[in-house]
Amino acid sequence: MTKNFVDKLGLDIKRKLKNPYNVGDKMIDDIARANNVAELYDFIGYSLNEYQKCLEDTVNDATVKMKDDYYIEITFQKDKLLNKVFRLVPIIRNTCPLPFYDKDVYFFDKKEQSLKLLWSIPAKNVCKNKALIPLTLEGKEQLIESIDNFNNGNYFKVYQRLIGEIND
Numbered sequence: 012m013t014k015n016f017v018d019k020l021g022l023d024i025k026r027k028l029k030n031p032y033n034v035g036d037k038m039i040d041d042i043a044r045a046n047n048v049a050e051l052y053d054f055i056g057y058s059l060n061e062y063q064k065c066l067e068d069t070v071n072d073a074t075v076k077m078k079d080d081y082y083i084e085i086t087f088q089k090d091k092l093l094n095k096v097f098r099l100v101p102i103i104r105n106t107c108p109l110p111f112y113d114k115d116v117y118f119f120d121k122k123e124q125s126l127k128l129l130w131s132i133p134a135k136n137v138c139k140n141k142a143l144i145p146l147t148l149e150g151k152e153q154l155i156e157s158i159d160n161f162n163n164g165n166y167f168k169v170y171q172r173l174i175g176e177i178n179d
Contacts, residue, residue, distance in 0.1 A: 061099070062085075062099060065085065065099045065101055066083070066085065066101070066117070066126075068101075069083050069085075069101040069103065070083065070119060070126060072103070073103040073119065074119075074121075076103065077103065077105075077119075077121070078121075079105070079121060080118065080119060080120055080121050080122075081103055081104060081105060081118075081119050081121075082103075082104045082105070082106065082107050082108060082116060082117065082118055082119070082129075083101060083102070083103060083104075083116070083117040083119065083126075084101070084102040084104060084108045084114060084115070084116050085099055085100070085101050085102075085114065085115045085116075085117075086099075086100045086102065086113060086114050087099065087100075087113040087114075087134075088100050088113075106174065107129075107170055107173040107174055109167075109170060110130055110132060110161060110166035110167055110169075110170055111132065112132055112133070112134055112135040112138060113132065113133070113134055113135075114130075114131075114132055115128065115130070115131040115132075116128075116129045116130050116131075117129060129166075129169065129173075130157065130160070130161070130166045130169070131157055132157065132158075132161050132166070133154065133157075133158065137158070138158050138161060138162060141155060141158060
């Protein structure tokens with residue numbers, strides 16, 4: 012009797028492993044099943060709140076740890092274990108990071124206690140194909156301007172200025 016129970020339990024576990032239903036799949040299903048646009052905007056608002064909270068926590072942590080001005084690099088990384096789930100990875104740096112895809116870079120001035128966005132670069136496929144940007148996206152002009160600045164090398168010139176390779 013115990014062996015049958017264990018075999019059945021093992022079969023159930025194998026079945027679950029063959030067809031896993033993870034957090035990313037649930038999120039996508041919830042968005043697809045949204046009855047109206049308000050539910051989708053609630054989800055987007057939640058994501059923006061999480062980003063804002065991540066940034067605020069990083070600034071508070073870095074203000075205590077860092078003695079001088081610093082940079083905050085927020086990278087969007089795909090989770091290795093959960094399919095279709097992305098994580099915000101904040102990194103506090105003394106030096107300016109290189110502009111690259113899926114990164115936002117901020118500069119914090121300790122004297123003025125101010126945070127300034129240096130650049131926000133979307134995913135590679137969006138940078139290569141601007142037609143992927145929805146027509147009704149709020150802030151579409153700023154996103155296209157950011158993509159153009161990245162593709163034209165303007166952000167790299169800003170980076171070179173900040174690390175002292177170019178003097179004006």
